[in-house]
Amino acid sequence: MPTTIEEIVLPKLSNDEIARYSRHLILPEVGMEGQQKLKAAKVLCVGTGGLGAPLAMYLAAAGVGTIGLVDFDTVDASNLQRQIIHSTATVGKLKVDSAEIMLKGLNPYLNVVKHNTMLTSANALEILKDYDVIADGTDNFQTRYLVNDACVLLNKPNAYGSIFRFEGQASVFGTKEGPCYRCLYPEPPPPGLVPSCAEGGVLGILPGLVGVIQATETIKLILGIGEPLIGRLLLVDALGMSFRTLKLRKNPDCPVCGPSPTVTELIDYDQFCGIEKPTSVGPLEVARDKAVGDHPIVEGIPQITVEELKRKLDAKEDIFVLDVREPHEYLIANLGAPQIPLGEVERRVSELAAQKNREVIVHCRSGARSQKAALMLKQAGFTNVSNLAGGILAWADKIDPSMPKY
Amino acid sequence: MKIHIPTPLRSYTGGLETVSIPGGTVDAVFQQLTVKYPDLKQHLFTPEGKLRSFVNVYLNDDDIRYLESKQETAVKDTDELTIIPSIAGGMNL
Numbered sequence: 373m374p375t376t377i378e379e380i381v382l383p384k385l386s387n388d389e390i391a392r393y394s395r396h397l398i399l400p401e402v403g404m405e406g407q408q409k410l411k412a413a414k415v416l417c418v419g420t421g422g423l424g425a426p427l428a429m430y431l432a433a434a435g436v437g438t439i440g441l442v443d444f445d446t447v448d449a450s451n452l453q454r455q456i457i458h459s460t461a462t463v464g465k466l467k468v469d470s471a472e473i474m475l476k477g478l479n480p481y482l483n484v485v486k487h488n489t490m491l492t493s494a495n496a497l498e499i500l501k502d503y504d505v506i507a508d509g510t511d512n513f514q515t516r517y518l519v520n521d522a523c524v525l526l527n528k529p530n531a532y533g534s535i536f537r538f539e540g541q542a543s544v545f546g547t548k549e550g551p552c553y554r555c556l557y558p559e560p561p562p563p564g565l566v567p568s569c570a571e572g573g574v575l576g577i578l579p580g581l582v583g584v585i586q587a588t589e590t591i592k593l594i595l596g597i598g599e600p601l602i603g604r605l606l607l608v609d610a611l612g613m614s615f616r617t618l619k620l621r622k623n624p625d626c627p628v629c630g631p632s633p634t635v636t637e638l639i640d641y642d643q644f645c646g647i648e649k650p651t652s653v654g655p656l657e658v659a660r661d662k663a664v665g666d667h668p669i670v671e672g673i674p675q676i677t678v679e680e681l682k683r684k685l686d687a688k689e690d691i692f693v694l695d696v697r698e699p700h701e702y703l704i705a706n707l708g709a710p711q712i713p714l715g716e717v718e719r720r721v722s723e724l725a726a727q728k729n730r731e732v733i734v735h736c737r738s739g740a741r742s743q744k745a746a747l748m749l750k751q752a753g754f755t756n757v758s759n760l761a762g763g764i765l766a767w768a769d770k771i772d773p774s775m776p777k778y
Numbered sequence: 779m780k781i782h783i784p785t786p787l788r789s790y791t792g793g794l795e796t797v798s799i800p801g802g803t804v805d806a807v808f809q810q811l812t813v814k815y816p817d818l819k820q821h822l823f824t825p826e827g828k829l830r831s832f833v834n835v836y837l838n839d840d841d842i843r844y845l846e847s848k849q850e851t852a853v854k855d856t857d858e859l860t861i862i863p864s865i866a867g868g869m870n871l
Contacts, residue, residue: 510866511866512866513864513866516866534864534865534866535865536785536786536865536866537785537786538785539784539785539865541865556834556864557831557832557834557864558831558832559831559832560832560864561830561832561863561864607860607862612795616860618836618839618841618860618862619839619840619841620841621841621844715789
């Protein structure tokens with residue numbers, strides 16, 4: 373990669389830039405030439421979320437000349453616990469616009485290229501082709517495999533990072549000599565086996581830690597210094613504060629980067645990951661976990677609205693409401709219903725034996741987990757089970773505005 | 779031997795980060811692990827008993843897929859197994 377930059381004439385630094393990058397310039401491993409390489413470099417950050425935020429900010433501060441940002445989302449208040457590139461003042465703005473404000477404020481010499489779009493098989497090669505390094509900070513498998521395959525096809529290094537709760541992974545994929553993401557994981561987990569949403573959530577500083585590792589790898593690739601994480605997987609455990617690197621091998625049978633590839637162009641990654649196409653009404657996570665809308669019957673389970681539940685409760689109808697969220701969620705907001713977390717429903721179904729022929733209404737946060745639980749109960753012989761569409765969030769929206777949403 | 783359980787799978791081991799199982803072979807250790815924690819099984823193995831393609835298992839620092847005897851590799855009590863599933867974070871429904 374550095375050779376492609378050396379071939380072109382490196383841009384000169386102004387006196388103001390020299391003053392700004394002084395601590396780099398006096399570092400022999402960077403120096404004037406390295407700083408000029410950074411200025412010439414073009415890095416694409418896929419996602420401006422938890423990982424993309426610190427990543428893009430450090431790249432901007434370091435003097436990377438052009439940073440591309442891919443994101444289709446808008447800033448939400450719940451992003452600010454970790455996405456430090458955005459701020460309270462930019463809630464509601466497009467993420468690419470919000471990120472640009474922060475990055476240009478940090479470094480006015482930076483050229484920001486905004487791609488306010490969802491990365492897809494149709495546009496990925498066109499967007500990625502102009503960049504030297506790709507930094508994948510996406511939170512879903514479809515985009516991750518898409519970015520991986522596009523990087524291999526275009527021969528671009530991919531500074532990869534991902535996180536889950538307190539754990540992170542980082543590596544550099546997509547180089548000729550090293551493995552790609554598919555060498556590590558040939559296939560994504562089927563949607564039903566991804567850890568349930570109840571186990572979601574992330575310690576806000578963890579993406580900071582991992583995103584900064586991605587930034588470090590990106591800078592090393594541009595400068596051609598040190599040993600990038602090519603062929604190595606870094607595992608970060610924030611609770612134990614332990615860092616381990618494991619050897620990764622190039623899979624000789626890899627369908628993308630192996631000697632006889634079967635994937636030679638971008639494919640349908642939603643299909644590959646076994647999910648329905650994302651719709652305009654919800655984020656990818658909703659598509660993946662099949663949150664249920666206002667359809668009257670889904671997979672044989674009647675969907676009842678919060679208004680209907682309210683009416684039934686007020687009329688003191690003989691119903692049994694079951695909350696399948698986790699105990700810590702109950703403390704945030706609840707409907708006072710007995711609770712069995714989704715993961716324990718199958719095992720604890722006998723506790724509900726008395727309700728078998730009663731009208732059972734299952735609820736969770738948004739209606740996805742409760743649909744799964746309703747299916748389990750039906751399977752276990754419950755005769756009248758329905759799912760609360762929209763979950764407790766819909767209740768907070770439509771019935772009790774004083775209830776907090778999370 | 780010590781088996782490191784990653785966060786996403788800890789709900790199937792009662793929250794335990796590490797589980798100790800007497801040695802033997804990698805296969806035998808996994809047999810015992812999934813007998814002890816039956817809910818883990820479908821997350822690690824296909825119905826045909828093959829390790830799932832989104833799960834990697836490392837014996838110390840080596841991917842077991844690249845060990846000469848693969849899952850039949852003998853293990854000592856001082857060895858460590860690490861399970862590394864693919865993760866995608868930030869999801870919150």
